[in-house]
Amino acid sequence: MSDATHVASGKVREIYALDDERLLLVASDRISTFDVVLPTDIPDKGRVLTGLSAFWFARTREIVPNHLLELRDDGRSMECRRLEMLPIECVVRGYITGSGWKDYQATGEVCGHRLPAGLVESEQLPEPIFTPATKAHTGHDENITREQAAALVGEERFAEAERISLALYRHGSEWAAARGIVLADTKFELGLDPAGRLVLGDEALTPDSSRFWPADSYEPGRGQPSFDKQFVRDYCETRGWDKTAPGPELPDDVVDGTRARYVEAFERLTDIAFDDYLADPEVVVR
Ligand code: Q0N
Numbered sequence: 582m583s584d585a586t587h588v589a590s591g592k593v594r595e596i597y598a599l600d601d602e603r604l605l606l607v608a609s610d611r612i613s614t615f616d617v618v619l620p621t622d623i624p625d626k627g628r629v630l631t632g633l634s635a636f637w638f639a640r641t642r643e644i645v646p647n648h649l650l651e652l653r654d655d656g657r658s659m660e661c662r663r664l665e666m667l668p669i670e671c672v673v674r675g676y677i678t679g680s681g682w683k684d685y686q687a688t689g690e691v692c693g694h695r696l697p698a699g700l701v702e703s704e705q706l707p708e709p710i711f712t713p714a715t716k717a718h719t720g721h722d723e724n725i726t727r728e729q730a731a732a733l734v735g736e737e738r739f740a741e742a743e744r745i746s747l748a749l750y751r752h753g754s755e756w757a758a759a760r761g762i763v764l765a766d767t768k769f770e771l772g773l774d775p776a777g778r779l780v781l782g783d784e785a786l787t788p789d790s791s792r793f794w795p796a797d798s799y800e801p802g803r804g805q806p807s808f809d810k811q812f813v814r815d816y817c818e819t820r821g822w823d824k825t826a827p828g829p830e831l832p833d834d835v836v837d838g839t840r841a842r843y844v845e846a847f848e849r850l851t852d853i854a855f856d857d858y859l860a861d862p863e864v865v866v867r
Contacts (some may be wrong), residue, residue, distance in 0.1 A: 593617050593627075593789065599660060603650065606631075607658045610782070612839070613815050615824040617722075621831040625855075627657040629843040632858045634784040635659065636851045636865040641752060645745045647781040648682070649866075651789050656862040664772025669730050670714040670722050671742050673750035676765040678792060678805070680724055681712060693726035703765070703794075704801040709750050711743040714768075741779055742771055753786040760849045762808060763799055767791035788846055808846055809810050812838045 585597035585605055592613050597605040608627030611618050631652070638647040648661040655729065674681050674691065677700050680693045690693060692712040700706075713730035714722035731739040746769050754764040768790045770783035784790050793808035815836045822828060831839075844855045857864050 582830070583829065594784075598663075602663050604648075604661045604663050605653075605658055606784075610655075611827070612810070613699045614810055614817060614828065617824065617826050617828045619813070619828040619831060621836060623836060623839050623843065624759060625840060625859075628655075628859065628862075629847045629855070630784060630787045630789055631659060632855075632862060632865050633787045633847055633850060634694060635862070636853075637753065637786045639866040640756075641749055641781070641785070644748045644752060645771075645781045646774075646777065649787070652862045652866060654862065656859060660778065661782065662774065663740075664774060664780050666770060666772040667734050667738070667742065668741070669725070669733055670716055670864040671746040671769040671771055672712045672714055672766060672799055673709050673746050673769075674706065674712050674726075675709040675750065675754055675826065676705050676763070676792075678765055680721075681766070684724060690859050692724050701802040703799075703803065704759050706867070709747055709754070711746055713739075713742075722771060735782055745769075745779060745781075749781070749785070752798070753791075757793070757850060761796045761847060762846065763791035763794040763796050765794055788843065793846060809839065809842045812842070 585599055587595065588598050589596040593611040595607045595610050601606050608631045609625045610622035610624055611628060613625050635649060635652045638649045648664055649659055650662055651660040677685055682693045682702055685696055685700060694710045697707065706750050712724060714724050717723060727739065734742065749769060750767055753767065757764045767786055769781060769785060772782045774780050788809040794805040795808050799805060812835050813831065816831060817829060831835065847855050851865060853864055864866050
């Protein structure tokens, strides 16, 4: 770490340059809700997200190569290949929620996909759809049409990004469904390696990059509770917080309950005990 240069900060992750070819991605224990980072950490949240990403990277290598080079012993840092990232977010939606639900209600379409009439909030779509977005550095990512996305990355790369993203979502959502978790939607970031091949970067199929819903309480026609953040959201609602920074500090029971939900997501999805991951992070990639 000592000779790594800080390159970028996300709300909850940091990126450092190790050399010209390699980056270090470090996942913190910070949590955001309603787009605000809260002052209270969730212990091990960064390890859960890093472990899940590494797990999926190891299991989706046949679909697309990825940027993971090495998972560090701290369980929260990954050494990665440096890529030239595409200027789009590769979002896949299997259910109609979030900005997709807003766009559908306004226009009957999401990113140029015309959807059946009469869908209700959180309903499963007839087929998962690829709904690219632009990367907004301030505020929210903006949904764009396939034509706009193709203009940004080229027709051929757009088609490949769509095919890869849909294949990753299908794999992840089927795996999760078998373990009682609905993967409503998810966001991937793809980049190009020096040979010009598409490579999966960022984190993948984690609760921070996806909407995870508990399958046993899934009920179309309303918003769904979040698998991981519901205690935090409920607490923030009872506090009557106006959702502007700074957010409220979280009491111990909300922290403990939320940590338990992250660990539960990890254990259900990986079939690996979280303590085994802490003892030796490599268990998720073997
Ligand atoms: C990169 N982002 C946006 C951390 C993640 N392998 C890579 N090569 C070059 N650049 C990037 C990666 C990766 N991953 C990706 N920024 C740089 C995603 N960030 C958002 C903030 O948190």
